[in-house]
Amino acid sequence: MNDTLHSHEAPIEHPGYGTFIGVWLLLLLLTGCLVGLSHVSQTYAVWGLMTLTPLKAGLVFYYFMHLKYEGPVFKIVILVTLGTLLIFFALLFSDVAFR
Amino acid sequence: MSGHVHRDDLGSRLGMWLFLVTEMVLFGGLFIGYSYMRYRYPAEFHHGGMELNATLGVINTLVLLTSSLTVVLSIVAVQRAEKQRAMALLGTTLGLGLTFLVIKGFEWSAKFHHGLYPNSAHLATLPPGEQVFFGLYFTMTGLHGVHVIAGLSVLSVMLWWVATDRIRQDRYIHLENSGLYWHLVDVIWIFLLPLFYLAA
Numbered sequence: 232m233n234d235t236l237h238s239h240e241a242p243i244e245h246p247g248y249g250t251f252i253g254v255w256l257l258l259l260l261l262t263g264c265l266v267g268l269s270h271v272s273q274t275y276a277v278w279g280l281m282t283l284t285p286l287k288a289g290l291v292f293y294y295f296m297h298l299k300y301e302g303p304v305f306k307i308v309i310l311v312t313l314g315t316l317l318i319f320f321a322l323l324f325s326d327v328a329f330r
Numbered sequence: 331m332s333g334h335v336h337r338d339d340l341g342s343r344l345g346m347w348l349f350l351v352t353e354m355v356l357f358g359g360l361f362i363g364y365s366y367m368r369y370r371y372p373a374e375f376h377h378g379g380m381e382l383n384a385t386l387g388v389i390n391t392l393v394l395l396t397s398s399l400t401v402v403l404s405i406v407a408v409q410r411a412e413k414q415r416a417m418a419l420l421g422t423t424l425g426l427g428l429t430f431l432v433i434k435g436f437e438w439s440a441k442f443h444h445g446l447y448p449n450s451a452h453l454a455t456l457p458p459g460e461q462v463f464f465g466l467y468f469t470m471t472g473l474h475g476v477h478v479i480a481g482l483s484v485l486s487v488m489l490w491w492v493a494t495d496r497i498r499q500d501r502y503i504h505l506e507n508s509g510l511y512w513h514l515v516d517v518i519w520i521f522l523l524p525l526f527y528l529a530a
Contacts, residue, residue, distance in 0.1 A: 245406065245409050246406070247406060248403055248406055251399060251402045251403055251406070252399065252403075255395060255396070255398075255399040258395050259392065259395065262388070262391055262392065262395065262523075265523075265524060265528060266384075266388055266528065268528075269384075269524070269528035269529060273376065273529065276524065276528050276529035277529050279524060279528070279529065280524040280525070280528070280529040284520060284521055284523075284524050287520050288517045288520050288521065291398060291513050291516060291517050291520070292513075292517065294402075295398050295399075295401075295402045295509075295513045295516075296509075296510055296513045296514075297506075301343070302340075304344065305343075305344065305347055308344075308347055308348065308351060309347070309351065309354075312351040312354050312355065312358075313354075315355070316354070316355065316358040316359075316362070319358075319359070319362055320362050320365070323362060323365075323366055324365075324366075324369075327366065327369065
């Protein structure tokens with residue numbers, strides 16, 4: 232039996248262990264910063280939530296979830312999803328603001 | 331007979347991502363609900379947040395971040411045909427996931443011990459804002475916990491498949507997709523930590 236395999240993908244260079252360990256260290260550092268900010272004041276904690284948390288999530292998406300190495304379709308799917316959530320968020324708070 | 335194996339790893343990953351975005355919308359809806367309730371009951375959310383153990387929340391964050399690392403490293407190991415290392419890394423991921431659940435169990439037990447659980451008599455005596463806070467806390471961390479259990483179940487199968495060479499250097503899309511799911515579980519927790527433990 233002569234099996235032939237057809238894959239739609241061109242071979243790509245895979246990232247090594249070091250890249251991911253570096254990202255992990257950065258994630259730990261950002262978590263430390265987030266905890267530090269929360270000890271300063273609640274305002275700083277909220278700023279940390281709105282800046283460092285999306286940055287951490289972005290690092291996981293981009294490196295650990297390999298988005299960096301995927302084509303534009305994947306990025307568009309995620310941006311459309313995040314955009315949809317943002318629209319819902321804006322609609323809710325525009326309603327709240329005019330109550 | 332000439333066997334023809336058609337494989338579409340790109341389509342498989344795209345399908346997984348489409349599933350993951352439905353999960354993002356599910357938790358995103360809860361995050362939006364949280365935002366509105368926090369806006370409406372800032373003092374009660376602050377008081378509710380003080381009741382939670384931030385140290386355990388941070389430890390669990392470190393545990394999940396590390397488990398995400400070990401999953402992604404296991405994929406690198408499979409790509410390099412380092413089977414033993416891939417199995418060790420996946421085993422470590424399973425251990426870390428279980429550690430997360432045990433810590434979460436201790437945390438929930440402490441809350442139960444203090445009469446804080448859904449529909450409890452003590453919870454009913456608290457101000458409405460705090461009832462909402464704990465309602466969201468149990469709903470969101472509970473739903474996340476269910477996802478952790480689902481992720482661990484899938485990763486256990488992946489470990490078995492690596493051991494039996496069903497996942498190997500030239501065929502590891504199932505491990506990649508399972509890893510994607512586990513990373514999303516990690517991302518959700520990345521948001522839950524500041525929402526409940528740090529910035530409430």
